[in-house]
Amino acid sequence: MKSILNIYNLLPVLLLVVQTFIFLLSTIAVLRYFKLLQLPYAGMSYSKLLVAVVILLSAMIISFVDVEAVIQATKSFRNYGNDFYRNLFIKFSQFILVIVLTGFLFALLCFISIRLIPGLRQSSATEEDMPGAILQSSVIFIMAILLYACAKEIIEIITPKYINFS
Numbered sequence: 001m002k003s004i005l006n007i008y009n010l011l012p013v014l015l016l017v018v019q020t021f022i023f024l025l026s027t028i029a030v031l032r033y034f035k036l037l038q039l040p041y042a043g044m045s046y047s048k049l050l051v052a053v054v055i056l057l058s059a060m061i062i063s064f065v066d067v068e069a070v071i072q073a074t075k076s077f078r079n080y081g082n083d084f085y086r087n088l089f090i091k092f093s094q095f096i097l098v099i100v101l102t103g104f105l106f107a108l109l110c111f112i113s114i115r116l117i118p119g120l121r122q123s124s125a126t127e128e129d130m131p132g133a134i135l136q137s138s139v140i141f142i143m144a145i146l147l148y149a150c151a152k153e154i155i156e157i158i159t160p161k162y163i164n165f166s
Helices: 007-033 046-063 067-080 084-116 120-125 130-158
Strands: none
Touching: 007 046, 007 067, 007 084, 046 084, 046 130, 067 084, 067 130, 084 130
16 A cells, blocks of 8 residues: 655645745735735725735636646656656746746736726725725636636646556
């Protein structure tokens, strides 16, 4: 009976946890830079908080794109035998590159939608415009779902396939 606590099972989990933590911290830093998140949180207006939560949730959804691909790559490279770590980190860096580019595209689309959709620019300027914040949040979340689906397809194309013949 094989142990489940080996490096081949724990390495993808560790990589995904580190990746998610880095994206979480960078998203929080960007939200604080643009003053959508402020300390203390209790003093924030609900409209800004709603938009910040949706942006944070959307960034986390986009960062989860490669979960299946990392596990699939680990299974494939474990069967190759040699150069497991090198192959896995090269493939993981490709996945990270796709996620980072998708994140930048998400940020650009959020910025453009806030500037171009009538009324969203004014609703982000006022403190207590809850209907505008709901509309803005829904547009941002729909863009995140679209980008998630596109990034998932791209990552699926570059993922090595594991075939189990047993």
